[in-house]
Amino acid sequence: MVTPARARALEPAPTRFWILHIVRAVILAAVGLFITFSRDHSPHLGLIAFGAFALVSGIVIGTLSVRLVADAPTRRLVIAQTVVSIAAGTIALALQATGLGTLLLTVSIWAGLTGLLELYAGYRLARRSALSRDFLIAGGLTALLAIVFVLLPPDFQQTDGGMDNVPLTLTSSVIAVGVFGAYAAVMAVFLAIGGLSIKWQKADDEASTEEPA
Known part of the structure; x- marks a missing residue:
């Protein structure tokens, strides 16, 4: 995620931004595990x-971003994403x-808006921040989610043989959830790797500065 050649050019201090990556990864992992181990893939769930x-x-x-993101424009973009998330979460519940x-x-509106904001954050930091690639990949994945939800037909239904001759029905709801x-x-794994890469890069930089000349 973060290369040694670019780490020092980072505007939103990488030494602290890794915390946001890890926190996001934990929340995403929790919801991913909840859905994976749930048999109910209804719209309600x-x-x-x-x-x-x-x-x-x-x-x-x-x-967290108020304290951890030093670069003001990047902080505003992150906060804009969180405002969209809070509004979308409140509406969904x-x-x-x-x-x-x-x-x-x-989900399609949330993913479209937050994905575009994250893509813009990555574009704005291109060539001067090691976080640019993280923003661009995360934004791209989120924008892709929006496209999938927009293109998914709400009336899709397909029945297969299933197991033990029990019919298995694949519906739009099952696919969407x-x-x-x-x-x-996927986002949890990506952000966890990105966050740990930033943290380890910080440790390497600190070790190199402590070495005697």
């Missing part, structure tokens, strides 16, 4: 899982009983 994730991550990351249409619309769970898992 999807809205609860997404709503809780968006609300918690928005509040926590927004609060309030409308958890309204069905698949609400899930598809809420499953895709969001997969997105959460």
Whole structure:
């Protein structure tokens, strides 16, 4: 994630930004595991899982970014993402009983807006920040989630043989909740690796500065 050649050019101090990566990874991992081990992939569960994730991550990351992100423009972009997340999470939880249409619309709008904000943050830091690549990849994955939810037909249904001659029905709801769970898992791994890379780079830099000339 962070190369030695670029680490010192970082505007939003990498030595502290790794904490945001790890916190996001933990929250995403939690929702990814919850969806993975849940047999219920209904719109109701999807809205609860997404709503809780968006609300918690928005509040926590927004609060931490005030202290951990030194670069003011980057901090404003991160806070803008958290505001969108808090709004989307609140709406999802309030409308958890309204069905698949609400899930598809809420997640697609959230993913579209936050993905574009993160892509812009990465573009703005290009060539002068080692975090640029992290922002661009995370933003790209989130924007891709938005595209999938926009293109997913709400009335899709396919029945296969399943196991033990029990029919297995694949619906739009199952796909949507499953895709969001997969997105959460992939993002959790990516951000965890990115955060640890920044942390280890900090340790390497500190060790090199302490070596006698």
